[in-house]
Amino acid sequence: MKIRDASDGAAVAMAALIIRRGGLVAFPTETVYGLGADAQNPRAVAKIFEVKARPRIDPIIVHVSDIAMARKYGEFPKCAQPVMEKFWPGPLTLVVPKKSSVPAIVTAGLETVAVRIPAHPVAQNLIRFSGCAIAAPSANMFGCVSPTEARHVADQLSCGADMILDGGPCAVGLESTVLSLAGDTPRILRPGGTSIEELSGMLGNLDAGGAVTNLPQAPGQMESHYATRTPLDIVEENGPEMNPGEKTGLLSYKPVSRGDGYAAVEILSESGDLREAAANLFRSLRRLDAMQLDRIIARPVPEKGLGIAIMDRLRRCSAARKRPDL
Numbered sequence: 001m002k003i004r005d006a007s008d009g010a011a012v013a014m015a016a017l018i019i020r021r022g023g024l025v026a027f028p029t030e031t032v033y034g035l036g037a038d039a040q041n042p043r044a045v046a047k048i049f050e051v052k053a054r055p056r057i058d059p060i061i062v063h064v065s066d067i068a069m070a071r072k073y074g075e076f077p078k079c080a081q082p083v084m085e086k087f088w089p090g091p092l093t094l095v096v097p098k099k100s101s102v103p104a105i106v107t108a109g110l111e112t113v114a115v116r117i118p119a120h121p122v123a124q125n126l127i128r129f130s131g132c133a134i135a136a137p138s139a140n141m142f143g144c145v146s147p148t149e150a151r152h153v154a155d156q157l158s159c160g161a162d163m164i165l166d167g168g169p170c171a172v173g174l175e176s177t178v179l180s181l182a183g184d185t186p187r188i189l190r191p192g193g194t195s196i197e198e199l200s201g202m203l204g205n206l207d208a209g210g211a212v213t214n215l216p217q218a219p220g221q222m223e224s225h226y227a228t229r230t231p232l233d234i235v236e237e238n239g240p241e242m243n244p245g246e247k248t249g250l251l252s253y254k255p256v257s258r259g260d261g262y263a264a265v266e267i268l269s270e271s272g273d274l275r276e277a278a279a280n281l282f283r284s285l286r287r288l289d290a291m292q293l294d295r296i297i298a299r300p301v302p303e304k305g306l307g308i309a310i311m312d313r314l315r316r317c318s319a320a321r322k323r324p325d326l
């Protein structure tokens with residue numbers, strides 16, 4: 001098996017060689033596992049789209065190891081500097097006008113590029129050893145639940161990656177927040193691991209409306225995403241519950257008083273902590289999805305802090321049942 005322990009420096013060096021030669025490496029970040037390729041090698045990036053069955057209209061985030069490297073790929077406006085200093089490395093992606101060094105396939109033909117410095121030491125070493133920026137979406141089949149452990153990648157994509165670096169479970173467990181600084185007003189394109197409250201503290205005129213109340217309409221932000229095979233409904237505690245004869249699983253962010261009748265119950269955080277809940281979300285969804293249930297009921301979480309991103313993922317998962325291919 002090509003899963004290698006990421007604490008083995010030789011494995012990371014080998015992974016960097018694979019990237020330099022145009023191959024694909026799945027690697028841990030603090031958000032989710034990514035499927036990476038040399039961002040300046042269009043043929044390598046094309047393989048990412050093929051392996052994931054990802055539509056070519058969905059742009060890919062470019063991962064770099066420091067701010068100077070970020071500036072090689074994008075034109076960062078003045079207001080970006082304090083944001084980069086405060087939130088990088090970390091789960092925040094900035095969308096800015098692109099430089100010509102970025103191949104069109106990475107940005108899906110857009111004139112903007114999405115850039116991030118991941119905080120995970122393995123991701124940082126991989127970028128440094130490779131000597132190039134790494135274009136990487138999440139290492140799962142398009143539209144499915146993102147991987148937060150190496151074995152999730154192996155289950156879905158084992159034939160697609162030339163190597164999987166195992167760095168243990170992802171600490172944040174949700175994708176990065178995507179913030180566009182390419183227009184007149186800073187705008188949240190996707191809620192994620194950096195809370196919107198923290199960002200609006202720094203960017204007074206932040207447009208977060210779409211991210212909080214609706215499904216964002218950014219490129220690649222398909223309504224149905226992060227999908228389980230099992231239909232998922234978001235139901236308030238006193239809402240309509242199980243249908244007779246249905247095998248139903250419950251996903252709750254804090255302990256429940258009555259879990260009886262459910263075939264399985266997943267608690268995202270025993271203490272009701274939204275950070276812990278975010279870190280456990282995708283693993284719990286996977287567990288329930290593996291149980292041959294008829295339905296998953298998810299309790300809503302408070303829409304503040306990381307709760308905004310958690311609800312975004314649950315809504316997209318629930319929208320996915322409308323897809324004819326699921």
Ligand code: AMP
Pocket residue numbers: 058059060061095107110112113114136137138175178189190218219220221
């Ligand atoms: P992921 O597939 O989780 O890596 O998410 C990447 C997401 O970042 C895309 O689906 C877009 O929503 C966003 N994104 C990436 N590049 C751009 C870009 N150039 N302009 C706007 N959004 C972008």
Ligand code: MG
Pocket residue numbers: 137138146
């Ligand atoms: Mg993804």
